[in-house]
Amino acid sequence: MKILDKYLLKTFLITFTTVFVILFFIFILQTIWLFIAELAGKDLDVTLIVKFLLFSMPRIVPLVLPLSVLLSSIMTFGNLAENYEFAAMKSSGISLQRAMRGLTIFIVFLSVIAFFFANNVIPYAEYKFINFRKNIAQLKPAMAITEGQFSDVGFYNIKVNKKSGENGNKLTGITIHKKSVSGDGGKTVIKAKNGELISSEQSSILQLVLNNGNYYEDITPKKFNDRKKYPFAKSSFKKYTINIDLSQLNNVDVDEEKVTNSNTMLTVSELNYTLDSLKKNYKTEIASYSENINQRTIIQNKTFDNNSNVTLTKPKKKLPSDILSLYDNRKKVEILTTAGSNLSSIGYSIDGSRFNLEAKQKSINNHLLALYDKFVIAYACLMMFFIGAPLGAIIRKGGLGLPIIFAVLIFITFHFINTFGKRFAQENGMTPFMGSWMSSMILTPLAILLTYRATNDIGLINMDIVLAPVQKLFQKIIANKKTTT
Structure with missing residues (x-):
């Protein structure tokens, strides 16, 4: 050198x-x-x-x-x-x-x-x-719950007044709000004098053992007018155990695809192997759903002929343009009702499959982006x-x-x-190759x-290049003024 x-x-x-x-x-x-x-x-x-x-x-x-x-x-x-x-x-x-x-x-x-x-x-x-x-x-375990404030832990909001013990697993003054599955607010409150957090590295379940407390639940009757009759239910307990799934604890906002998906944890060879499986699964599901939806939309000749009072005679040349005219009014209503129900069912099935296929395509795109x-x-x-x-x-x-x-x-x-x-490639707006290499290109x-x-x-x-045309323009203007004067 x-x-x-x-x-x-x-x-x-x-x-x-x-x-x-x-x-x-x-x-x-x-x-x-x-x-x-x-x-x-x-x-x-x-x-x-x-x-x-x-x-x-x-x-x-x-x-x-x-x-x-x-x-x-x-x-x-x-x-x-x-x-x-x-x-x-x-x-x-x-x-x-x-x-x-x-x-x-x-x-x-x-x-x-x-x-x-x-x-x-x-x-x-x-x-x-x-x-x-x-x-x-x-x-x-003490990390899951912060002292003096409500902590979001799985399906519960937990507040403790004081933590003690070697690992902070001894709790005092516990207030728990249980989240509602329907999303209309928490209707269950649990209060306890003290409790203990118990966990194991071999298990993903965190146990919260409560001692000497009360359980309050707001009961919602079927009729709105009966709400005053059932304000809430109250029960007391000496010992009550809550199991919390720790796998849901750290679902935070940063890079959601990186937390929930495994594409960033794979090497090139592993990504190629995974992509091959994902693409095969995607194509198989499309073919399977296409065959299924095709079978569901085939019109069977005897669907409405069974137990019918109307006997159909085969036309010599061709069927009339209005096939419903071959049936009486009762059968027309039955046919139209069944057809409407089938259309709605097929529409829901198509929407559900579309979301499922979009999710699978997004997973493929994420793996391709990680590869590129x-x-x-x-x-x-x-x-x-x-x-x-x-x-x-x-x-x-x-x-x-x-x-x-x-x-x-x-x-x-x-x-x-x-x-x-x-981001555009993840939503299938462009190919993952273009999405990854666009900035470099x-x-x-x-x-x-x-x-x-x-x-x-x-x-x-x-x-x-910029100033020369402007200079020439000014020279022409000055020359024209001199000639006019």
Whole structure:
């Protein structure tokens, strides 16, 4: 490796490492803010918090890595151009392509590492992260309930005045509101003097044992006028046990597909295998439903002829246009009623199957997006380098001023288009391939354009193209005024 390549690689690595660490720290803070409800006030020790952060770190890399490559490229080549080092290279016969050769090899190597990281490390971390969030209440039951406020735990809202014990599983002053299945508000209230949380790592059930309390239930009679006769039912108990399904505890708002689906926990080979099964299942269900709906819509010749007082005579040539005229009024009503009922039933069946098939198609799209994302992150690193390096050479500014502005604008555009494409592809608005690669397809021409302009020493914007027509227009106006005067 020549001295120039070593110098450029060393300069780039120092800038890249610094930028990556700063950005990674910023995104970690964002992760903490997103999951603050799961961390704050839950009596978690340092070990659990560190595990939580370690499992969530790998998912940040696809965001931080391309941005770090972009910003460090702009800063590195901007500093070289600003300090006239590029001018010295060109005077020695070294072109921009030659200066970028060593760094290009490094970025290709970094892209390969990014692919293997996305294919192996991120799926494993997602698996650990999802299961950790799902089972964290089993590891520390007190986390499920916060002292002094109502906590949403499965089908219950639970409030305790005080927690005690080694793991905070001893509860005092318990008030429980049971949610209504029909969604018309809670009609059951349970109050107890004290209780205990009992859980096991081998079970997904959390037991809440209540002692010395009362059970209140609002009874809703069938008739509205009878409500005053049955205000509520009350019963007392010495011991009462509530079983809570912990698998429903951590159903939070972030990335719902990632929490409920397994696509982010799979490697490329596993995704291909799963996609093959999903597509076969999807096609089989379409064929099965098509055959079923076809059989349901076949008109049987003897449907209305059994036990009928009307005897049909086969027409010699053709049936009349109004087939109902062959029946009497009673049979007409029966036929129309049955037909209407069949149409309604078929309509409900079609709607239900449509929702089911849409859900299956959405699952296929999510798996395809997860598959393409592993390749997009690798290509994004290479693309961002060929945007940032020529841009830095053109603007001739290093440091943290103008480069940050350009980097943020470009990355926000990339991230917005990428997010929009994925959301649109999930709803089957476009193919998952287009949804994943749309941002790269849009920004790749920018990378080619900037590389071409930087190579040929052309500025970022050729103002002569814009100003020349305006200048000619003003010259004509001035000339016309002089001739008229």
